[in-house]
Amino acid sequence: MRAIVPVIAFWTVFQMGGSAPLFAFGxxxxxxxxxxxxxxxxxxxxxxxxxxxxxxxxxxxxxxxxxxxxxxxxxxxxxxxxxxxxxxxxxxxxxxxxxxxxxxxxxxxxxxxxxxxxxxxxxxxxxxxxxxxxxxxxxxxxxxxxxxxxxxxxxxxxxxxxxxxxxxxxxxxxxxxxxxxxxxxxxxxxxxxxxxxxxxxxxxxxxxxxxxxxxxxxxxxxxxxxxxxxxxxxxxxxGARGIVTLELTVYGAARNLHSGHYGNWVPNPAQRLANLLASMKDDSGRVLVEGFYDDLKPLTPAEEEALESVPGVEARLMEEFAIGSTEGDRTLMRAINLPSLNVRGLRSGWTGEQARTIVPDRATASIDLRVVESIDPARQVERVIEHIRKQGFYVVSSEPATETLRAQPKVALVTSAWGYAAHRxxxxxxxxxxxxxxxxxxxxxxxxxxxxxxxxxxxxxxxxxxxxxxxxxxxxxxxxxxxxxxxxxxxxxxxxxxxxxxxxxxxxxxxx
Amino acid sequence: MRAIVPVIAFWTVFQMGGSAPLFAFGxxxxxxxxxxxxxxxxxxxxxxxxxxxxxxxxxxxxxxxxxxxxxxxxxxxxxxxxxxxxxxxxxxxxxxxxxxxxxxxxxxxxxxxxxxxxxxxxxxxxxxxxxxxxxxxxxxxxxxxxxxxxxxxxxxxxxxxxxxxxxxxxxxxxxxxxxxxxxxxxxxxxxxxxxxxxxxxxxxxxxxxxxxxxxxxxxxxxxxxxxxxxxxxxxxxxGARGIVTLELTVYGAARNLHSGHYGNWVPNPAQRLANLLASMKDDSGRVLVEGFYDDLKPLTPAEEEALESVPGVEARLMEEFAIGSTEGDRTLMRAINLPSLNVRGLRSGWTGEQARTIVPDRATASIDLRVVESIDPARQVERVIEHIRKQGFYVVSSEPATETLRAQPKVALVTSAWGYAAHRxxxxxxxxxxxxxxxxxxxxxxxxxxxxxxxxxxxxxxxxxxxxxxxxxxxxxxxxxxxxxxxxxxxxxxxxxxxxxxxxxxxxxxxx
Known part of the structure; x- marks a missing residue:
């Protein structure tokens, strides 16, 4: 074996002659x-x-x-x-x-x-x-x-x-x-x-x-x-998917309100958030945001072939994860070669022992968007924001002023963080x-x-x-x-x- | 003034003759x-x-x-x-x-x-x-x-x-x-x-x-x-509305999973919950659960008249609450004379500083249902459960066994508590x-x-x-x-x- 710059004794000792094969490892x-x-x-x-x-x-x-x-x-x-x-x-x-x-x-x-x-x-x-x-x-x-x-x-x-x-x-x-x-x-x-x-x-x-x-x-x-x-x-x-995260807050009244005295008159932000999220992705897992899949580059024949030869793990994972269905009918490998919209967290009011009979003042969803090669994460965020606008929300990027909340029928705060692109x-x-x-x-x-x-x-x-x-x-x-x-x-x-x-x-x- | 059983001196002192009018207070x-x-x-x-x-x-x-x-x-x-x-x-x-x-x-x-x-x-x-x-x-x-x-x-x-x-x-x-x-x-x-x-x-x-x-x-x-x-x-x-509360949990995998490795293949319970809640109530505030308004008794003419004479407070409340729209176009009084479905809390995964790039293992909504006279709260809960079933969920009333989660495409845990009926x-x-x-x-x-x-x-x-x-x-x-x-x-x-x-x-x- 031949290291060109063998600076340390240990290494030098083991040096061998020039007979080592150039492509070893048969x-x-x-x-x-x-x-x-x-x-x-x-x-x-x-x-x-x-x-x-x-x-x-x-x-x-x-x-x-x-x-x-x-x-x-x-x-x-x-x-x-x-x-x-x-x-x-x-x-x-x-x-x-x-x-x-x-x-x-x-x-x-x-x-x-x-x-x-x-x-x-x-x-x-x-x-x-x-x-x-x-x-x-x-x-x-x-x-x-x-x-x-x-x-x-x-x-x-x-x-x-x-x-x-x-x-x-x-x-x-x-x-x-x-x-x-x-x-x-x-x-x-x-x-x-x-x-x-x-x-x-x-x-x-x-x-x-x-x-x-x-x-x-x-x-x-x-x-x-x-x-x-x-x-x-x-x-x-x-390759690896890229990622960008979004935080989305929908507003109700300026404070939590009694759900009996004001419920089904004052807007419920938890309901509005649910309706908004539902408008983004259907039960089959397809993201409904316009243009979400537009820049998706088809897999090359080599990639297709590689995908097909990845061993099937779906049955084993469904057993391990205790799930009786998956999002859509795709294999795991097909799924991760697509851009995704994932709700990673929801917060509004209280549940369980802490539950109170209120209309919450706000509801927040934390979302991650994964992108694959050729889809720009910043553009993907823009598409989601545009979708939110189309659902009638006035979109702000920092805590909205009271005047804004009064003036707009529906207000959503959207912020995004730590994004980088995919590479393949x-x-x-x-x-x-x-x-x-x-x-x-x-x-x-x-x-x-x-x-x-x-x-x-x-x-x-x-x-x-x-x-x-x-x-x-x-x-x-x-x-x-x-x-x-x-x-x-x-x-x-x-x-x-x-x-x-x-x-x-x-x-x-x-x-x- | 004439108390029939004036046991205490104080009271007795002030007793007066029989001349007090039977319907005083002109x-x-x-x-x-x-x-x-x-x-x-x-x-x-x-x-x-x-x-x-x-x-x-x-x-x-x-x-x-x-x-x-x-x-x-x-x-x-x-x-x-x-x-x-x-x-x-x-x-x-x-x-x-x-x-x-x-x-x-x-x-x-x-x-x-x-x-x-x-x-x-x-x-x-x-x-x-x-x-x-x-x-x-x-x-x-x-x-x-x-x-x-x-x-x-x-x-x-x-x-x-x-x-x-x-x-x-x-x-x-x-x-x-x-x-x-x-x-x-x-x-x-x-x-x-x-x-x-x-x-x-x-x-x-x-x-x-x-x-x-x-x-x-x-x-x-x-x-x-x-x-x-x-x-x-x-x-x-x-009268007053009656109330019954519901807690609704939708399941994903048995544990939180990495949203990159498994996201958009493993079911996302936060998304499924959002889609389910969205199926229950539209943006105009109308509850879409079948039969939800069926037993609603029309207001009597006296009640209608009373409702109409309640002073309008909507503009003032919208200002105070800093809201630019309400749920539907009804007055507050019309709204509270209807049964309601109110999402009072949402929990799944984490948001804000705590957010993690996961697919949450479950998502929970806490809901209160208000009922008005003639609508049975227990029946109303049944209608909501039936609605959840119609959305493809297998409904359980206690924490589901792993085998159930594996066997059913979608599982929802629904519990309800402290209900009583309305009275008018x-x-x-x-x-x-x-x-x-x-x-x-x-x-x-x-x-x-x-x-x-x-x-x-x-x-x-x-x-x-x-x-x-x-x-x-x-x-x-x-x-x-x-x-x-x-x-x-x-x-x-x-x-x-x-x-x-x-x-x-x-x-x-x-x-x-």
Whole structure:
């Protein structure tokens, strides 16, 4: 294996001659890499667990910086040249490593910060004192790490960021070790971008990507965040929906009024809100806002084919979620390749024990709009506002004055926040095809998703780095309790994820 | 004035010869009674304020009993024979007084318990340390009670139960004094029923009315609770809407789900609830539930005429409430003579700062249904449930089992609580006509409402006492902050209320 700039002794020791294949990882190489990973399961896990002991709640700058420095050491041990930029605000760890005869450069993104923690809700463990169980939270027993012993696929590590998103980082580095140990050289130069502010909203990432654009030039961007598809098969995604949120308040009288004395004379804002929301979406799940689907770009044949080959999960999910119907008759995959309008919250007056016989003074709905490639989120918001106007509402963007409320038959306050667009990478691009083929040759079944249902700001990389080949390569288990207490990583997924990165690093060059 | 059983010295002293007119209260008698009340403004107010110093939060039995005993003394001082029944649970004060040549018996109902208090929210006063202001809370200055001095109509007393409902009780008693002082004898025997459990829901009242039914035989029942009409004119009401409440929960998945990964595939219960509520009532305020208006009895000509003569308050209320439209084009009075369906609360997921990008697991609406005379509240609930079924929901009455949620396309939990029917007294009854004429002769303008918009369980008196001549005679100001902090009584209304009871007691006999 041949790293062009082997700065650290450890890395140098393992350097090998120029005989390494340019497109490794046929069945044989895949097997030896897997064996190498399996031989080193304990050591790899120890490296992860040590990393997990460092508190990393997003926003705690001192902690974040300590994580960045630890990460820097892990990277430099592999011969990666590193720098930590923006240490005063949002420390971003950037690493570079080049290889002889590399065919391209790949930029790998992950984040090392984590969500806030509520220690009291962690069972038998603490967020930054990782423990091992021989199964899920519900069924697994707590284990000691068996020094030199066997580690089974179903075992799990419980800690903050065990899955989101420290394990992908450790997996990216361990993949280099496995290639090293088995005498294989990556076919791509690698740039690592590890963010410390993702869970706080990535406020500085766009600026930093712009500032370091020249350092971050790559042929493709690999995002390693989020879980694999719910069937647990290895997963690649080529896009993600964008999102914009709306808050919508409809007004009644200036104060709550007695529903007997004034009810069915004074306007009821809860009823008006219900009628307005009902006008936006029918029972089959079709959004009735004019133009909502207008800019929808048809899926390409490659995307269509990918969609059709995603395993059917509907029956299983309906059982798990205890639902007897879905919104419309579409498959989950068809649904998430459409723009959506989702009422995520309703508030008006009181219900249950607190209920009072009033006509509420106002009613609020919180809505998220997901958009897919080619639909502009700002335009989508405008369409919804136009729809609200057509229902007879006078739309304001801040708390309306009393005079406005008196003058207008119906008033709605609409505000919108944190939007970004969708992105969809062309699945037919040779690099995408090559990666999928390489992964399938290693794993057999691989799920290729044209679009993630969730929103990941892939578009930021596209906009700031001018690169639209952005591919998601998640590795962790979907039942990982991400963002919550008892976050966990299934180790079978983790070790397989290391293989995935090894496949990525050694996939055939474009010229081959 | 001639009380048949004058047990107390005070009362006896004022007895007069048989020359008192049987139907007093022409213009002249009205004037002398008013003058008597005005002469005694300070003493009457002192009696009220002393009563208001007794804590009377409903449910505090010791306090309630102390109020009952105090009340007993006030009554016996006027020669009323009293008893306190059900002292262990819900002390009910019953009083009787008969007069020579009385033409009928009237039962007067009020309550002496009060709503709970939050002392911290009372401005410059405490709930049970009444103070006087020379105006409203916002504009009035705090005053000392001027011993022997002048008391103006706009002055107000601030204390719990100042308006709801101790002042009507004191007014009923002071009216006897004024008649006594001016040498007039009531034309009706009087029964007083003062309840100590009204604000806690009157759980024992039906049972007590049944038990003491023989003691409570009367020609008509006068209920003195609630405020006068919003124009502040003297008010009589002849009915009240009944009420029944509904809570309606619509289900999505068994837990909140990520709105990106599962949104617009998994059913959104907030959207389904909105669509369901929209199917129940259109933008013009018409309830679309089949049969909702079927049992509506047309207003009688007398009721129609009364409705037409209620002063128009719509423009003023629209200004005050800051609304630019109403539900439908009806007047307030037309509206409250219809059954209603009012969404009093909505809850699903989160809004505002707490909003999360989820598909909520459930959505709940709290609804009250008001009914008018001749519409059965239980039947009305059934109609709404039938409507929900017609929208494709499987309706359950307790938390549905997972198996039910899996088996049914749409599931709704519907529960209903505390219902009672409406009551409407025939306004054409000679007693009603006589009372209205007598009040109009005293005051000029009197508002006669066929139905109160709010719900008062008049029907309990009808059902338990077999008496359907039930008339509301409220006296207090509508802006009294009833049930809230800084509850208050405008004294002009109070003194006028005393006159109203004097008119009631001396209205012409049926035979005249």
């Amino acid at each position: 069945a044989e190489e895949g097997t030896v890499v897997r064996e190498s990973i399996n031989r080193n399961r304990v050591e790899i896990l120890e490296e992860l667990m040590e990393f997990l002991t460092l508190p990393n709640v997003s926003g705690n700058l001192d902690d974040i910086l300590e994580n960045a420095r630890h990460l820097q050491k892990l990277m430099e041990r592999r011969g990666i040249r590193t720098q930590i930029v923006d240490q005063e605000r949002a420390p971003l760890v950037i690493g570079h490593i080049e290889f002889e005869n590399a065919q391209r450069t790949l930029l790998l993104y992950a984040h090392y910060d984590g969500q806030a923690v509520d220690e009291s809700r962690w069972v038998d463990s603490k967020p930054f004192a990782p423990i091992l169980r021989d199964g899920t939270l519900e069924e697994g027993r707590v284990l000691e790490l068996p020094a030199g012993g066997e580690i089974l696929d179903d075992w799990r590590v419980f800690a903050r960021s065990a899955s989101d998103d420290k394990s992908p980082i450790v997996a990216m580095l361990a993949a280099l070790d496995a290639l090293e140990e088995t005498g294989q050289t990556p076919t791509s130069n690698l740039i690592f971008v590890f963010e410390g502010e993702e869970e706080a909203g990535s406020a500085h990432l766009p600026e930093l990507l712009t500032e370091y654009r020249d350092l971050l030039r790559a042929d493709a961007i690999i995002v390693a965040d989020g879980p694999v598809f719910i069937t647990n098969a290895p997963t690649v995604y080529f 990478t062309a699945m037919g691009d040779p690099l995408c095809v090559t990666l999928l083929e390489a992964l399938r040759s290693q794993f057999g079944e691989v799920v290729a998703l044209p679009t993630l249902g969730g929103s990941v700001p892939l578009v930021v990389f596209k906009e700031k780095l001018g690169n639209d080949l952005i591919i998601g390569l998640p590795i962790v288990n979907p039942d990982n309790n991400q963002h919550s207490s008892n976050e966990n990583l299934r180790l079978g997924h983790f070790y397989r994820g290391i293989e995935s990165f090894a496949v990525l690093y050694t996939m055939p060059g474009l010229s081959d | 213009a002249e008698e009205g004037t002398v009674v008013r003058e008597s009340i005005n002469r005694n403004r300070v003493e009457i107010l002192e009696e009220l304020m002393e009563f208001l110093t007794l804590p009377n939060v409903s449910g505090n039995l010791d306090d309630i009993l102390e109020n009952a005993r105090h009340l007993q003394k006030l009554m016996e001082r006027r020669g009323i024979r009293t008893q306190i029944v059900d002292q262990e649970r819900a002390p009910l004060v019953i009083g009787h007084i008969e007069f020579e040549n009385a033409q009928r018996t009237l039962l007067l109902y009020a309550h002496y318990d009060g709503q709970a208090v939050d002392e911290s929210r009372w401005v410059d006063s405490k709930p049970f340390a009444p103070i006087l202001r020379d105006g409203t809370l916002e504009e009035g200055r705090v005053l000392e009670l001027p011993a022997g001095g002048e008391i103006l109509d706009d002055w107000r007393v601030f204390a719990r139960s100042a308006s709801d409902d101790k002042s009507p009780i004191v007014a009923m008693l002071a009216a006897l004094d004024a008649l006594e002082e001016t040498g007039q004898t009531p034309t009706s025997n009087l029964i007083f029923v003062f309840e100590g459990e009204e604000e806690a829901g009157s759980a024992h009242l039906p049972e007590l009315l049944t038990e003491y039914r023989d003691l409570l035989r009367a020609d008509a029942i006068i209920v003195a609770d609630g405020p006068v009409f919003i124009t502040n004119a003297p008010t009589v009401y002849f 007294t025939a306004m054409g009854d000679p007693l009603c006509v006589t009372l209205l004429e007598a009040l109009r002769s005293q005051f000029g303008e009197v508002v006669a409402l066929p139905t109160l918009g709010g719900s008062v369980p008049l029907v309990v008196f009808k059902e338990k006492l077999g008496n359907d001549l039930i008339i509301g005679l409220p006296i207090v100001n509508p802006d009294n902050n009833q049930h809230s902090s800084n509850e208050n009584l405008r004294l002009g209304h109070f003194y006028r209320g005393i006159e109203s009871f004097a008119v009631l007691y001396t209205m012409p006999g049926l035979s005249d």
